[in-house]
Amino acid sequence: MGNDVTFDEIQSKTRALMPDVVEKLKSLIRYPSVAFPGYPSEPVNAMADATAALLKEYGLQDICLIDIPGGYPAVYGEIPAPPGMPTVMMYAHYDVQPARREDGWETDPWTPVEKDGRIYGRGAADDKSGIVITAASLAIFEGKPPVGVKVLIEGEEETNSHLDAFVTAHPDLFKCDLFIIADMGNISVGIPALTTSLRGEVSCILEVQTLDHTVHSGTFGGAAPDALVSLIRMLATLHDANGNVAVQGLLSYSHKTMEYPEELYRESAGLLEGVDLIGTGPLSSRLWSKPSVTVIGIDAPSISASANILIPRASAKISMRISPDADPHRELQILMDHLRAVAPWNVHVEVREVSISSGFICLTDGSGFMAASQALETAFKKPVMEKGTGGSIPLLRVLHNAVPDAEFILWGAEDASSSRIHGTNENVDISEVERCIVAQSLFLHLLRNTR
């Protein structure tokens, strides 16, 4: 397909390829490619091989597995740019979150099921859909895209990644004019949106101690504070009565995005009938711009192990999503200082840092961003909106530091309203995958005019 390609040609070629794309996606879902420590490595490595084989079959001849020290290999390939043309680097990841049938899956997570235009299975959306979108957009050009293409499909996005250090050590491999990150999605199927900001995430563990040993709650209760009640009082200071984060001094990002429809949010979150939303201000700001604090685990006796005692020691892990433009070290320090300051009754408190990752902001004034908007609008036949996301991809910051002038385009088929990424019954809409392939192919075509 030459430079005179039309939108109709891209659309009809994609339509013709879709049955095979669906089969390829189903075959990828069969690999339980969980890269978490403690999970078998064989399916993860097999998934890397299958990813490379698919890219090769779809036109990327120069493909290899890069050994990432300490981690799983990254699938890497390159098609050099025709003279004078820009180069894009397409990113997706082949590892997935764990999934167990007994967590509430209606069907086996590693056996793809097609139902009502969707494919169910772990990784169907996050991010095996990104792999087939990347590969298929090369197939549309029969392996001869109008611009230079590098492909990076990593295997440790969902777990402690070793890729960050590798990128920093080998920035030349990642040199490009623009990154396409196919690991996102629209709010709802068929309504196109480019993701332009991601919140960061920090976490800490708060440990409270009040007694040097367990004592009878009848004999001693009433005067000595127990650690769990103390901990609960401290955790209760994290929000005000409206559910706004009550930690003073945290940053909030002020960029305007589309609004998140409340009904859709309630439905996608599975919020139970009558339960209030927390926080104030536009829903989009609560989800994408402002910090949010969640207690994600508590160590204390379980009900089955409970006894009539004063609990001497209790701890909680607290995770905070931070504003996309905030310095994560500063925000975590503020949270940890807050926790120390609210300890009641001079109980002994220890706060330990667990994790720190920055948010990310995409520039929206580049020629690549404009071409991406145009491609998306044409493929979806609807105006494109800008959205944020509450989740974070720490690698983006690393790629940005390695290639500071490159633009970032974040999109994909992981629709927020029904894909249930990381959850039970994860799935992807087949027509959304098709539109994303059309958009990504058209984008490559339009990019040749940006030089």
Ligand SMILES: [Zn+2]
């Ligand atoms: Zn992902």
